[in-house]
Amino acid sequence: MPQRIQTVTGPIEIDQLGTTLMHEHLVIGMAGWQADTIRPGPRRDEMVRICVDRVAQLKDRGVRSMLDPCPNDLGREYGPTPNDQRHRFTFAGSFSLPWELRIAPLLTLASAVPMDILMPGAQTRVPTMQRNAGGRQFKTPAELNAFLSAQNAAGGIDGVLLPLVDDSARFGDSFQSLDLRVSRSFALGGKAALEAMVECFNVWNATNVLGVSNRNYSGYANVLVRDSEDSASPGYLHSSSFGKPVTTAGGVFGSGGPRAFQLGMRVTF
Numbered sequence: 001m002p003q004r005i006q007t008v009t010g011p012i013e014i015d016q017l018g019t020t021l022m023h024e025h026l027v028i029g030m031a032g033w034q035a036d037t038i039r040p041g042p043r044r045d046e047m048v049r050i051c052v053d054r055v056a057q058l059k060d061r062g063v064r065s066m067l068d069p070c071p072n073d074l075g076r077e078y079g080p081t082p083n084d085q086r087h088r089f090t091f092a093g094s095f096s097l098p099w100e101l102r103i104a105p106l107l108t109l110a111s112a113v114p115m116d117i118l119m120p121g122a123q124t125r126v127p128t129m130q131r132n133a134g135g136r137q138f139k140t141p142a143e144l145n146a147f148l149s150a151q152n153a154a155g156g157i158d159g160v161l162l163p164l165v166d167d168s169a170r171f172g173d174s175f176q177s178l179d180l181r182v183s184r185s186f187a188l189g190g191k192a193a194l195e196a197m198v199e200c201f202n203v204w205n206a207t208n209v210l211g212v213s214n215r216n217y218s219g220y221a222n223v224l225v226r227d228s229e230d231s232a233s234p235g236y237l238h239s240s241s242f243g244k245p246v247t248t249a250g251g252v253f254g255s256g257g258p259r260a261f262q263l264g265m266r267v268t269f
Helices: 044-060 141-153
Strands: 004-007 010-013 019-021 063-066 088-092 101-110 175-189 192-201 260-268
Touching: 044 063
Parallel strands: 019 063
Antiparallel strands: 004 010, 088 101, 101 175, 175 192, 192 260
C-alpha cells in the first residue's frame, strides 16, 4: 500500500511532494506580539498577501512543498484568546448610610467572549478557520453558514462535508453582575472592633452564559454535531445543537452566577 503524506490541504502521495524545504516559517511571532502597541505588526490580510507572494516565488523556482514546524505560541495559530472580552466596565465604591451603615457596590459589565468552532468529532477546530472564530471572524450564523457552504462546495475537510447551523445559533453572551455589601462596625473596647457584613451577589439574578474551560469558554455548544450520522439524511448536514447555551457562570460567589447571599464578620484589633 503506497504511503501518503498529510498536508494542510489534505493527504497526498509521496511522489507528489517534489522538492521540499524542510524547515521554514511563513509567519513567526513571539507570544504576546499582538499586544505590542508601540510597534504593531501587519494586519492579517497583509500577512496573507505577503505569504502568498513568497510561496509563488518558491513555486517559480521549482519548490513543491514546505515544512513549517512552528509551535502554536509562535504565531502559527491566529485569533483571539478564549477569554477575550473586547469591552469590560467595572465600577466599585463605598458609601456611608444612616445608622453608621456602609454600602459597597461592585458592578461589572462585559462584552461576549469568542467561541472556538470544532469539527463534528470534537477533536479539533475546523482547520480552515482561525482559532476562536465565533463572534470574531463570524459575527452571525449566516456568515458562518456561508463559509461552511463554500467549504463544502470545495470538497469539505479532507472530503468530509460540514453541517450548517440554525439561524438562532449564538456564539457568546454579554456579562452583567451587580454585587452589594452592607456592613456596620461595632466597637469592642480599646482598638478592637467587630464588623458585621451582609453580601448579595448578582443582585439582578442575571443569567450569564459562560464556560468554565479554555476548550469552550463561551458557554454555548461549539461542536458541529450532526443531527444524523446517516449521510443520506438531511440531518447529516445540519447541526441544531450548535450555538445553544450549555453552561452558565457561577461556582463561586461574585462570578456572575445565580443570586446568592453571604453573612460575614470581621474582627480588627
